[in-house]
Amino acid sequence: MKKRIAIIEKEKCHPEECGDYLCAKLCPVNRTGNDCILPHEIHKKAKIDELLCTGCSICSNRCPFEAIQIINLPEALNKEPVHRYGENAFELFSLPTPIFGQVTGTLGKNGIGKTTALQILAGLLKPNLGRYGEEVDYKEIINYFKGTETQKFLMKLHLGEIKLSYKLQQVDLIPKQFQGTVRELLNKVDEKGKLEEVAKELQLTRFLDTEVGKISGGELQRVAIAASVLKKGNIYFFDEPTSYLDIKQRVNMSRFIRSLADEDTSVLVIEHDLIILDYMTDLLNIMYGQEGAYGIVSGVKNSREGINAFLEGFLKEENVRFRSHPIKFEKVQERQVGKVEKLISWNKLSKKLGNFLLEAEEGSLNKNEIIGVLGENGIGKTSFVKVLAGLVELDSGEIDSEVKVAYKPQYLETDSSELVMQYLDSAVENYQNQLITPLGVDKLMMKKLSELSGGELQKVSIVKCLSQEAELFLLDEPSAYLDVEQRLLISKVIKSLTAEREITVLVVDHDLMFLDYLSDRLVVFTGEPAKSGLLQGPFEMVDGMNLFLEELGISLRRDPHSHRPRINKVGSVKDREQRAEGKLYYN
Ligand code: ADP
Ligand code: SF4
Ligand code: SF4
Numbered sequence: 204m205k206k207r208i209a210i211i212e213k214e215k216c217h218p219e220e221c222g223d224y225l226c227a228k229l230c231p232v233n234r235t236g237n238d239c240i241l242p243h244e245i246h247k248k249a250k251i252d253e254l255l256c257t258g259c260s261i262c263s264n265r266c267p268f269e270a271i272q273i274i275n276l277p278e279a280l281n282k283e284p285v286h287r288y289g290e291n292a293f294e295l296f297s298l299p300t301p302i303f304g305q306v307t308g309t310l311g312k313n314g315i316g317k318t319t320a321l322q323i324l325a326g327l328l329k330p331n332l333g334r335y336g337e338e339v340d341y342k343e344i345i346n347y348f349k350g351t352e353t354q355k356f357l358m359k360l361h362l363g364e365i366k367l368s369y370k371l372q373q374v375d376l377i378p379k380q381f382q383g384t385v386r387e388l389l390n391k392v393d394e395k396g397k398l399e400e401v402a403k404e405l406q407l408t409r410f411l412d413t414e415v416g417k418i419s420g421g422e423l424q425r426v427a428i429a430a431s432v433l434k435k436g437n438i439y440f441f442d443e444p445t446s447y448l449d450i451k452q453r454v455n456m457s458r459f460i461r462s463l464a465d466e467d468t469s470v471l472v473i474e475h476d477l478i479i480l481d482y483m484t485d486l487l488n489i490m491y492g493q494e495g496a497y498g499i500v501s502g503v504k505n506s507r508e509g510i511n512a513f514l515e516g517f518l519k520e521e522n523v524r525f526r527s528h529p530i531k532f533e534k535v536q537e538r539q540v541g542k543v544e545k546l547i548s549w550n551k552l553s554k555k556l557g558n559f560l561l562e563a564e565e566g567s568l569n570k571n572e573i574i575g576v577l578g579e580n581g582i583g584k585t586s587f588v589k590v591l592a593g594l595v596e597l598d599s600g601e602i603d604s605e606v607k608v609a610y611k612p613q614y615l616e617t618d619s620s621e622l623v624m625q626y627l628d629s630a631v632e633n634y635q636n637q638l639i640t641p642l643g644v645d646k647l648m649m650k651k652l653s654e655l656s657g658g659e660l661q662k663v664s665i666v667k668c669l670s671q672e673a674e675l676f677l678l679d680e681p682s683a684y685l686d687v688e689q690r691l692l693i694s695k696v697i698k699s700l701t702a703e704r705e706i707t708v709l710v711v712d713h714d715l716m717f718l719d720y721l722s723d724r725l726v727v728f729t730g731e732p733a734k735s736g737l738l739q740g741p742f743e744m745v746d747g748m749n750l751f752l753e754e755l756g757i758s759l760r761r762d763p764h765s766h767r768p769r770i771n772k773v774g775s776v777k778d779r780e781q782r783a784e785g786k787l788y789y790n
Contacts, residue, residue: 311490316498578728583736
């Protein structure tokens with residue numbers, strides 16, 4: 204049985220630029236006359252023979268393009284993979300088990316194989332048991348899972364007794380694939396004849412006759428979910444169903460998705476907003492391993508314990524530590540803010556923008572602080588920042604100065620063939636240590652913007668925004684497409700940069716746990732999207748959260764073990780107690 208795997212990222216391997224297969228020249232096995240590293244017969248990139256490799260890591264340490272990963276597999280992993288994408292490519296070692304009548308979540312880093320695993324369960328990808336390039340007989344595949352629930356499941360899948368409906372991750376791609384109105388799109392897939400009903404439930408009615416290319420990201424997300432539930436199926440699989448949805452919509456969507464599971468229907472979800480994942484699912488599989496290299500699926504756990512185990516980095520039942528440190532979204536120590544220095548203040552403001560009325564109560568922002576912004580989509584957050592930048596003439600009220608603003612929009616442009624290095628320009632020199640290295644963007648420099656995954660593009664856009672010369676920064680939904688660990692990393696980078704440069708950062712986000720961890724104070728927008736928005740605050744965390752949660756009709760408790768916020772079931776004892784005390788949120 205092989206003990207290690209060698210991964211080569213083909214796009215990163217440039218043999219003609221590293222000194223003619225530098226890795227092969229340095230490999231001790233090659234030096235003894237064996238062919239451990241060779242040029243690939245066809246594409247000429249480096250190729251490693253995993254059986255000859257001794258795992259010395261000289262090649263991975265010395266490759267100038269970081270194209271190689273040499274990974275020693277855990278001892279306990281004494282079996283062949285379920286699937287391997289190709290030679291020196293990602294391997295998947297197990298599969299989650301779909302359970303009928305339940306909503307099962309899959310939690311893990313980006314690139315750990317969640318989509319791969321679920322595509323196999325969906326029958327969209329036929330596993331090869333590690334024998335890439337070979338057509339493996341289905342009987343053999345079923346035999347691999349002998350004696351498990353997965354065996355029964357795959358058997359049914361093979362016999363056509365299971366039909367899956369799938370909501371893909373990047374809803375931004377839909378308008379590129381479909382031209383026509385929302386109604387036309389939904390009509391095409393409506394096998395249940397429930398278009399009107401589902402449209403009403405997911406609040407699509409207002410824009411049913413709008414072109415798909417003209418609706419917002421949050422609307423596209425709801426259309427994509429509607430399309431998948433209108434198809435007949437007994438497995439519904441949602442890959443990140445809440446990106447671009449605001450918190451109210453996330454809570455509603457969670458309830459809707461829960462309602463789909465019954466004795467004949469299983470629901471599978473990938474989601475990185477932990478408060479929502481906790482609320483939406485009954486059970487959880489954790490995926491761990493090494494991103495881009497190999498992935499293993501844990502046994503099924505109840506959602507609360509699963510999320511705590513994931514944060515802890517330790518699986519008790521399997522006795523596996525998959526991360527050396529726990530993830531803590533807790534404010535262990537409040538950030539030391541020295542003398543408070545004001546950046547900008549405003550008195551009662553109002554401004555009519557077309558049909559939209561923006562109003563603000565009196566308030567001010569300080570230097571060296573992070574302000575979380577809570578509010579629905581389309582409620583005036585960007586317009587307010589334009590006011591602070593002096594770009595909008597007010598109908599009444601005033602700001603005491605104008606500030607220079609940098610802005611990261613919610614939706615990110617992906618069509619450009621510009622290289623990341625060109626796009627980031629001076630940031631590459633000036634912010635290497637503060638932004639580029641900590642966020643791992645240095646590895647993306649030679650990629651085109653159009654080749655980046657959602658999460659990679661997000662990180663590049665955050666670097667672009669924060670590297671600008673400005674006093675006030677607005678980050679609109681920086682958590683979208685990032686996994687839990689990346690969200691924590693981004694928070695840390697934003698915190699340290701804010702303190703170092705004494706800047707002010709406004710963070711609009713709908714992941715409450717992320718915002719809870721990141722923010723020093725909160726502003727809250729209330730009103731009606733596209734009609735009117737009222738800004739109140741900044742408030743201290745407890746006051747801001749209370750105001751916001753009151754509007755939302757939910758209360759949050761803290762998990763006693765991990766200290767993370769959890770949504771109370773409406774009407775539960777905790778919910779009623781917290782409401783009676785007027786404490787919808789605890790610090
Ligand atoms: P996740 O859903 O957890 O983010 P994925 O299942 O999408 O992870 O990917 C796991 C790994 O498999 C990644 O390194 C990815 O680059 C690789 N991968 C995904 N699809 C393919 C493919 N068709 N060919 C080769 N490698 C792939
Ligand atoms: Fe050169 Fe690195 Fe490719 Fe080896 S893996 S040939 S060192 S670029
Ligand atoms: Fe050769 Fe393996 Fe060492 Fe790389 S890790 S230099 S392939 S023996």
